[in-house]
Structure formats: C-alpha cells, structure tokens
Amino acid sequence: MSTPTGFMEYTRQIPADRDPLERIKDWEEFHKHMNEEELRLQGARCMDCGTPYCHTGIEITGGTSGCPINNLIPEWNNLIYRGLWREALERLHKTNNFPEFTGRVCPAPCEGSCTVGLIGQPVTIKTIEQEIIDRGFDEGWVQPEPPERRTGKKVAVVGSGPAGLAAAAQLNKAGHLVTVYERADRIGGLLTYGIPTMKLDKGVVQRRVDLLAAEGVTFVTNTEIGKDITTEQLREDFDAVVLCGGATKPREFDIEGRELKGIEYAMDYLNGTIKSYLDSKLEDGQYKNAKDQDVIVIGGGDTGTDCVATALRHGARSVTQFGTHAKAPLERDRENNPWPQFPNVYTLDYAHEEAKAVFGKDPREFSIMTTKFVGDENGQVKELHTVQIERIVDETGRKIYKPIEGTERVFPAQLVLIAIGFDGPEHTLIEGFGLETDRRSNVKAQYGKYRTNVDKVFAAGDMRRGQSLVVWAINEGREAAREVDRYLMGSTLLP
Template sequence: MGKPTGFLEYDREVGRNREPKERLKDYKEFHQRLPLEKQCIQGARCMDCGVPFCQAGVLFSGMVSGCPLHNLIPEWNDLVYRGKWELAYERLNKTNPFPEFTGRVCPAPCEAGCTAGLNGPAITIKENERSIIDNAFENGFVKANTPLKRTGKKVAVIGSGPSGLAVANTLNKCGHKVTVFERSDRPGGLLMYGIPNMKLDKEVILRRVHLMAEEGIKFVNNANVGDNYDAKEILDEFDAVVLATGASQPRDLQAEGRDNVNGIHFAVDFLKANTKSLLDSDHEDNNYISAKDKNVIIIGGGDTGTDCVATSLRHGCKSVVQFEIMGEPAHERTESNPWPEWPKVLKVDYGQEEFIELYGKDPREYLTTVTAVHSDKDGNLESVDTVKVEWKKGDNGRMFPAHVEGSEKNWPAELILLAMGFTGSEDYLKNAFGIESDERSNVKAGNVDFMTNVPKVFATGDARRGQSLVVTAISEGIAAGIAVDKFLRA
C-alpha cells in the first residue's frame, strides 16, 4: 500500500468528457484520459483493504458486485501510484486479456464494491485500468506471445464477441489451433457493431484482433455457420466447437398496429448499420437507418437506449424521447440498497447528457408504455399512443404494470427503435448443430463443463447464460476455454 492516507488526502478525479456540442459533430471517442501524473494520484487513493470487495465478483441481491474477472485491483493500483506502469500492465494482464474493452465500456461493478465507496467516492478503478492498458500499448509493453508448442488439436469458435475472443485467446495460449468464425464482415461481434464508435473506437478492437492473429489465431469473417458454412463440416474438421454467438434474438414490441409498419427497427440493427456505414464510407454510402429530421421514439433504457439517443442526435433528428416502463431510480442509495450491492441510482449517461445540453431536460419518460402504433395509408409510421403505468402486486404475488386511467397520450413518430433487451440466442445455429435450448431460449450447456447435448460442442457467454455484461462474457469465455482444454487433453 503506497499511500496509507491517500483516500483521505486526495479527491476522486476522472478524465473529462469532450463537451457535448463538440462531440455531437463526430463519432470519435468522447471520454478523455487524465495525464499519467494525475492518474498516479488516483492510484494512491486505493485503501488496499483487508477484504477487497472490488475483486470479489459475487452476487448480492441478484446483482454482481466486484470484478467477475477477479482482477488484482489493489496490487495494480499501488503500482499505478508508484508509476510502475509496465509492472501494472503485467499484473492486470494476469486476469484480464482485454482491459482496453472493459476500461471503456464496463459499468464498473468493481467500483460498486469498493470499500472507499462505503463513506465516500470510490477509487477510479475503471480509469486506472484503461490508463494501464493504453499506456502499455503506447509504450510497446504489449507484445505477441505465440505458444512455444502446439498440441495438434483444432478448435472452432463461432462468434467473435467478448466471450468468443476470450475463449479463443485462452485455448490458443494452451497450444491448440484456434479458428474464429464471424458472420459479419469485421470481427468483434457486439464490441464491433453493438457499441457505437464514440464509446469504443473500432481501431481499439482491430488492434487486439491483429495481435491475436499474430499469436496464431485465425479469423474468418462473413462466415455464417448454419447458413453459408455447413455445421457438419465444422464438426468433422475440428476436435471441439465453441458456440459464442451471444443472445442476439431481440425482444419485440407488443402493441396494437405494430405489424407491417415502416419505421420500426430493433436498436441492434440501427446501431450496426450506423457503425458499418461509418467504417465503410463515413456515411457517404447512406446505407444506414437515418434519424435525420425525424421524431424518434426509443423504447427501452439501459446502455443500448442511451446509444440510440446519442446516435439519433448525431444524425440530426427532429426530436427524441426515450420510454422506460420502470420508475425513475433514486438519486442516492436507499436503505434497501446498501453497499456493496450494485447501486440502483439514477445514471445520466452520455446520450442523456448530450440531450440535456441541447434541450435542457432529460429525454426519458418513466413509467410509460406504448399501447398502439399508427401509420399512414402507405404503412409509414406516424405516431404512437402511450399510457402511464403503476406497479402493483397481483394475486400471484408478482408485480405487474397497471395502466393509469386518464394518462393516455399520443406522440408524433417517424422512427421507433426497440431497445428492450434480448430473448435468447437465435435458433438457426442451434438447429444446424442439433443443440438443445434451455427454458430461456439460450443454448443449454453446463455451468462447469460448458458442454451441450452434442458431443464436443460447447457454449459460452450470452449464448449460454443470456444477456449480460462484457466483463462477464470475458470471464465466462476464459472459464469455458479452461473446460475445453481439459476435454481436449483427456
């Protein structure tokens, strides 16, 4: 512990976001790092407490607290304070293969469990992590580490999102020959096309993919297994197959008039098309779903809803409103939500921050649900009807959203984006391999061995457990890689 009184002497300080009106002009990353000397001071705030909840990765009240990767956080915080950046990278790299991803897009459950956060602001764990890895790349600390010996075993990983990359990285380091199949034209899965460039620059992903390729992993793009790639041929060619395709089946809107209306899109399709067009042509090809001059309705909250707000504003939308069926969270922890539980408090993310800067209010409408969709004679979206709800307990003891009489309202809309989460993994790939689904429509596989009902076929990440965090997907990918390695060596 480099500075025993650091948490008393220094205030929490994080890097600044670029000003909203400036960053709305482009799709560049909006969050900026602190200078290294200031980041060192933030490392000094770590208490090196006797029970580091920050690295526990356990569930409290059904919510994760602490890092699922069990990062050695107090150790590299101390090294940051001492300015030993290369040693800090080596320590971080022991547990997290992709800190450049988590340091940008993770909601930081580590900070939710930080002991300093019990009575004051938590340590800037996420920003310390990002500074470590960005500094490591900038100074050449990150080098390809090709296995010295190969086992002769071949593994196919289907999907190149965070879990797929993690399982591929783990198995490659074990000496197996790994091929990653990605159905899109670029690797990265959710990281590439599910998260906008202003949160995670795509060059950051490609930099890591190129490093993994240098280490011996083969990436095959435009490979949609179950469609243009035969599942049986992959089973015949490889000694093991790992499904890491994510929970990519989006939840649809159940409302009167929803069918056969032009202008309703799933958020994932909206975000993917925007990023692909941006990367392909800087939007010159116009091959994306444009929000320009449109009244945009976003249904659903969370990170995806925020990303839709921010992207719509960059398109030049006429207006945007975001409907959330839940109530507005508390502004501070309540007695029923004590530390070290995940804090269920109001979060004003970058998209809402940008909207507030432009219009002086939050775009979110809480306790609101869409009841009907209206279109013109040509089937083009014109407006939506909503009603306020209040949550009541039903006869079965479960809470349900009851409509509030007299709260009906009509909203003009030419574009609806559905950001209501996902219902499970897509069926066509499971059918191609003959894989069973669980009761939640995910791939049915073991919690420890990650095996499916089909011999030598495994599943990991959101495809197996349902929609979750990037850091959880990475953690599960590592665990699945260890399980597959054990299977191959048996």
C-alpha cells in the same frame, strides 16, 4: 496499500468528457485522458482492503457486484501509485485479455462494490484500467506472444464477440490451433457491430484482433455455421467447438400498429450506422438516417441509450427514450439497495448529457408504457400513444405494471427504435447441433463446465447465460477455454 490515508486525503476524480455540443458533431470517443500525477493520486485512494469486494465478482439479487473476471484491482492501483506502469499492465493481463474493451464499455460493478464507496466516493478503477492498457500499447509493451509449442489439437470458435475472442486467446495460449468463425464482414461481434464508435473506437478492436492473429489465431469472416459450413463438417474438422454466438434474437414488441413503417429494431439501426461509417464515413447512405425526425427509443438500457446518441449525431429533431422503470433516487437506498450491490441511482449517461445539452432536458420518460402505434395514410408511423404505469404486486405475488388512469399521452414520432432486450440466441446453430436449451431458450451448459449435451461442443457467453455484460462474456470465454483444454489434454494450466 499505496497510502493508508489516501482515501481521506484525495477526492475521487474522473477524466473530463469532451463538450456534448462539440462531440455530437463527430463519431469519435468522447472521453479525455487524465495525466499521470492525477492517476497516481487516484490509485492512492485504494485501501487494499482485507476483503476486496471490488475483484470478487458475484451476482446479488440479479445484479453484478464486483469484477466477474477477478481483476487484481488493489495490486495494480498500488503499482500505478508507485509509477510502475509496466508491472501494473502485467497484473492486469493476468485476469483480463481485453482491458481496453472493459475500460471503455464496462459499467464498472467493481466501483459499485468498492469499500471506499461505503462512506464516500469509490476509487476511479475503470479509468485507471483503461489508462494502463492504453499506455501499454503506446509504449510498445503489448507485443504478440505466440505459444512456444503447439499441441496439434484444432478448436473452432463460432462467434467473435468478447466471449469468442477470450476463448480463442486462451486456447491459443495453451498451444491449440484456433479458428474463429464470424458471419459478419468484420471480427468483433458486439464490440464492432453493436457498440457505437464514440464509446469504443473500432481501431481499438482491430488492434487486438491483429495482435491475436499475430499470435496464431485464424479468423474467418463472412461465414455462417449451419449455412456456409455445416455443423457436421465443423465437428468432423475440429477436435472441439466453442459456441459464442451471443443472444442476438430481438425481443418482439407486439402491440397495435407494430407493422407500420418506421418502426425498427435498435440493433439494426445501430449496426447500419456503424457499418456505413466504417465502410465510407456514412457517405454511402446505407443506414437509417434520423435527420429531422422525431425519434422515440423504447427501452431504458444501454442499447437504447446508444440509439439516443446515434440519433443526435444524425441530426434528429427530437429524441425521447421510454423506460418502464421508475426514476432512480439521487442516493443509494441503503435498505433495498445496500453495498456491495451495484448502486441504483439517478445518473446521466453520455447520451443523456448530450440530449440535455441540445434540448435542455433529460430525454428519458420513466414509468411509461406504449399502448399503440398510429400511422398516416401511407402506412408510416406518425405517433405513439402511452400511459404512465406503476409497479405493484398482484394477488399471486407477481410484480406487474398497472396503468394509471388519466395519464394517457401522445408523442409524435417518425422513427421508433425498439430496444427492449433479447430473447436468447438464434436457433440455427442450436438446431443444427441438436443442442438442449434451458427454459429461456439459451444453450444448456453448466456454468463453470460449459459442456453441452453434444460431444466436443461447448457454449459460453450470452449464448449460454443470456444477454449480459461484456465482462461476463470475457469471464465465460476464459473459463470455457480452460474446460476445453482439460477435455483435450486431460488436465489444464489455464486459469
């Protein structure tokens, strides 16, 4: 370990963010950086535990605990403390193809299961991870590493999100000829269209895509399998196919007034802004503008939070985010939410900090349910009717939401964004390949094996497991690549 008493000598520090009232004026990343000495001392807080839960990714009661890609966290924390940055980068890349993504957008379940967090504040793992890879690019240590030999086997990867890119990177390392197909006009999937630029600058995504291309991966955009290329043709042309199309079918919100104008899916709203920004810095006007509108975001997750931040940058008159969940406690509930589970505690995410700075309060409404939308004479939504709810267990043992009588409210709204999750993958590919699905309509393929019921066809990421974290997508993309390599070659050296 770095120093056996580091966790007692040094307090947890994280990099300062840009001032909320300043950063909402642009679309640039909001985090600042820590200097090298500060990072060394944060690395010194790592205990190198006998059982380091931080890099043992498991799921406990439906939540992620530890790192799903098994990052060698204690090792690179120690190397940072010793000033060995390049060696730290080598250890980081052994398990993570894209630390510049996870270091920016992962919720850091590793920190939630850090042993130091049992009695204090966890090690600043996520920040150190990002600083290692950013320094690696800045110093020129990250260079293309094409494989020394080619196997002659051809693999198609459908979808260029984190799962698809991870699968492509690993399969290319094994020497296979990899072609990635993406239906959008840019590579990156959710990383490009889905996560706003202030959380993940798209130059960071393109930098990695360029590196993969230099290593021999072929990228094809504006091409949808099942429409532009048939599924039969894909199976004929390639020795294996890896489906990483994501879980992109939005969950419907079927209540009175849903047909009114001004009610949008969150991802359509986010993607429109991102594309317009990348195409023209928003000059083309090809996006839904929330300027001077009362915006309601229905859904308390990350996508809804990103909608709050985007609406603020548009210049919305007001922004409110609805969640059916109750307000979290200020401290971890040791009985119902014990370590090493991810801590369910009240925090202000970046967008909530910004809204509070603008409007003077947290924009979230907790334990609330929308009962109907009401429109004006032109069919435009003008208000939402809501009721407060409580979560109870009914006579069958099911957990349900019960309206609380007398808590009805009305909220003005000219723009409503639905961010209540996804109902699995779209079915064009599934039907085209004739794939079996599970009870949640995801592609049926065993975790760790990734083989579907169709020969040569594998599935990984959200398309197989359902909506999840970027780090789980990378995990599945890497593991699927290992299984494809085994299928093609009879054995594999991929991790």
